[in-house]
Amino acid sequence: MTTTASARPVTTAGPVRRGPAARMAALGRAELTLLLRSRAALFTAVALPTLMAFSMRSLVKGLDLAGTGLSMATVLLPGALAMALFFSIYTNLVGVYVTRRESLVLKRLRTGEVRDWEILAGGALPAVVLALVQCVLLAVGLTAVLDAPAPKAPHLVVVGLLAGVALLVIGAALTAAFTRTAESAQLTFLPFMMVSMVGSGLFLPREVLPDAVAGISAWLPFSPVMDLVRGGWTGDLGGMDQARALLVALVWTAAAAAGVRQWFRWGPRH
Amino acid sequence: MDTVIETVGLKRSYRDFDAVRGIDFTVARGELFALLGTNGAGKTSTLELLEGQAVPTGGTVQVLGRDPFRDRAAVRHRIGVMLQEGGFPPELTILETVRMWAGCTSGARPADEALALTGLSDRRKVRVKQLSGGERRRLDLALALLGRPEVLFLDEPTTGLDAQSRRDTWDLIRELKLQGTTVLLTTHYLEEAEQLADRLAIMHKGLIATTGRVADVVAERPSRITFQLPPDRFLGELPPLAPMGVTRHTTENGTVLLETRELQRTATELLTWAHRTGVTLHALDVRSASLEEAFMEIAKGLDNEESR
Numbered sequence: 240m241t242t243t244a245s246a247r248p249v250t251t252a253g254p255v256r257r258g259p260a261a262r263m264a265a266l267g268r269a270e271l272t273l274l275l276r277s278r279a280a281l282f283t284a285v286a287l288p289t290l291m292a293f294s295m296r297s298l299v300k301g302l303d304l305a306g307t308g309l310s311m312a313t314v315l316l317p318g319a320l321a322m323a324l325f326f327s328i329y330t331n332l333v334g335v336y337v338t339r340r341e342s343l344v345l346k347r348l349r350t351g352e353v354r355d356w357e358i359l360a361g362g363a364l365p366a367v368v369l370a371l372v373q374c375v376l377l378a379v380g381l382t383a384v385l386d387a388p389a390p391k392a393p394h395l396v397v398v399g400l401l402a403g404v405a406l407l408v409i410g411a412a413l414t415a416a417f418t419r420t421a422e423s424a425q426l427t428f429l430p431f432m433m434v435s436m437v438g439s440g441l442f443l444p445r446e447v448l449p450d451a452v453a454g455i456s457a458w459l460p461f462s463p464v465m466d467l468v469r470g471g472w473t474g475d476l477g478g479m480d481q482a483r484a485l486l487v488a489l490v491w492t493a494a495a496a497a498g499v500r501q502w503f504r505w506g507p508r509h
Numbered sequence: 510m511d512t513v514i515e516t517v518g519l520k521r522s523y524r525d526f527d528a529v530r531g532i533d534f535t536v537a538r539g540e541l542f543a544l545l546g547t548n549g550a551g552k553t554s555t556l557e558l559l560e561g562q563a564v565p566t567g568g569t570v571q572v573l574g575r576d577p578f579r580d581r582a583a584v585r586h587r588i589g590v591m592l593q594e595g596g597f598p599p600e601l602t603i604l605e606t607v608r609m610w611a612g613c614t615s616g617a618r619p620a621d622e623a624l625a626l627t628g629l630s631d632r633r634k635v636r637v638k639q640l641s642g643g644e645r646r647r648l649d650l651a652l653a654l655l656g657r658p659e660v661l662f663l664d665e666p667t668t669g670l671d672a673q674s675r676r677d678t679w680d681l682i683r684e685l686k687l688q689g690t691t692v693l694l695t696t697h698y699l700e701e702a703e704q705l706a707d708r709l710a711i712m713h714k715g716l717i718a719t720t721g722r723v724a725d726v727v728a729e730r731p732s733r734i735t736f737q738l739p740p741d742r743f744l745g746e747l748p749p750l751a752p753m754g755v756t757r758h759t760t761e762n763g764t765v766l767l768e769t770r771e772l773q774r775t776a777t778e779l780l781t782w783a784h785r786t787g788v789t790l791h792a793l794d795v796r797s798a799s800l801e802e803a804f805m806e807i808a809k810g811l812d813n814e815e816s817r
Contacts, residue, residue: 255615255616256586256615256616257586257612257613257614257615261612261613262612262613264612265608265609265610265611265612265613266609266612266613268608268609268612269598269601269605269606269608269609272600272601272605273598273600273601276600277600339596339598342596342597342598342599343592343594343595343596344596344597344598345596346592346595346596347592347595347596347597347649347652348613349562350560350562350590350592350595351585351590351610351613351614352585352586352613352614352615352656353613
């Protein structure tokens with residue numbers, strides 16, 4: 240051990256302060272390294288959405304879409320994008336947050352300059368980028384394979400995806416709050432994902448659900464995301480419906496954030 | 510004197526347990542202050558309050574003139590923290606871990622410098638999961654030093670280190686202190702406090718039992734002389750004990766224990782008597798008070814007080 244430590248001179252004018260962006264970039268970079276070293280997480284995040292998209296294709300083929308105003312493309316494309324969001328962000332991040340908490344990484348990070356929300360957001364960065372890149376690739380790829388038309392209102396697709404990203408990152412933190420161990424994180428993502436798949440119309444459009452169920456399912460957390468993304472492709476989502484979808488997404492995201500504030504733990508339970 | 514850390518009536522309670530029950534102390538700039546105590550004495554709970562990890566249940570705490578919890582943005586970039594048990598992602602290498610931490614730290618040292626300080630330069634490419642417990646402690650210390658902190662909080666910094674690494678860490682802490690860093694460390698190694706600390710506080714069950722300069726805390730305790738008399742000799746044959754400076758004496762299983770605050774005088778008179786009378790004192794042991802004895806007696810005294 241050499242002793243050449245040069246202490247900072249005792250002054251109040253410190254060196255250049257690191258901002259939130261720099262801190263989150265550093266955390267995101269470390270988290271990306273970890274994702275690339277975890278084969279299981281990488282498979283879930285990268286391969287599953289594509290596999291699901293292609294297996295959904297035969298399922299959608301068998302649907303009776305007459306009278307719903309939907310086509311193969313406007314069912315399959317939004318569903319595939321939603322899958323990419325779920326597997327890259329939600330499933331992945333529940334595990335990331337729980338593992339980092341149980342191995343005392345979050346506790347150690349909180350002793351430094353980085354703030355709580357930066358820890359969660361910085362850790363989510365690689366997952367979010369990966370999800371959005373997959374969305375672009377899937378959209379382009381499926382459009383080519385299905386010979387589908389381009390989205391009529393692309394801005395709604397973008398707004399919908401961003402709403403989905405926010406909801407799923409915060410939702411993953413909330414789910415992690417109720418997940419004790421890294422092992423149980425392989426199950427605890429299922430309930431919300433199942434409810435969203437069926438209720439919010441990931442696999443099957445909500446238009447094919449019985450009316451009573453469809454009425455309720457419109458208010459589920461992930462439904463506005465599907466409405467916006469699908470509406471972006473069909474171009475037939477009215478102004479009121481757009482506003483309502485945004486509002487529902489906002490309320491659910493805010494509620495989940497409040498839940499994270501209330502229940503998220505930064506260290507293991509003793 | 511420039512006060513860097515100050516607590517007044519500091520308390521911390523968990524649901525059914527008062528971990529810190531009202532403690533006051535100050536640490537001046539450039540001082541090394543040690544918090545000693547057995548497990549559960551409240552050292553870590555106190556440290557977390559100083560680091561701004563938690564809000565006190567009662568009392569106040571100031572670090573660098575600020576509330577470390579409420580004014581965290583003004584305090585955090587000036588302090589360095591090493592937890593008793595901090596975690597790092599097992600699949601990152603040492604260098605990647607330091608880089609991640611540097612990205613979150615204002616005015617961070619170059620990673621290589623931090624690793625050289627803690628003797629980890631050769632291990633920079635090794636993943637955290639392959640490190641020994643001692644190496645992990647040193648990595649933790651490297652991160653605490655990364656921002657060239659004015660105040661360093663070290664929670665049991667050498668626990669789990671082998672003897673050589675412990676001495677290296679002591680050297681490093683001394684060097685940082687020479688450069689003006691204020692250090693607050695907890696330890697249950699009394700030798701560590703004796704080696705490093707300017708002042709210390711001994712905590713017991715959430716309270717400070719005694720505080721002061723190391724030499725003063727030790728000086729409050731008597732020195733001890735023990736020996737065995739030959740079977741045909743009796744304690745009564747010694748010269749009168751009180752004039753020799755003996756404050757207390759006991760005999761147990763043939764071993765005589767004399768306590769004194771004037772070790773040299775008492776020892777001289779005892780040995781002079783033995784020489785004059787031709788008595789051999791078996792198993793003779795003459796020792797000054799140590800921090801260890803001070804510590805044990807304070808803990809014992811407090812327990813007796815509580816059970817009374």
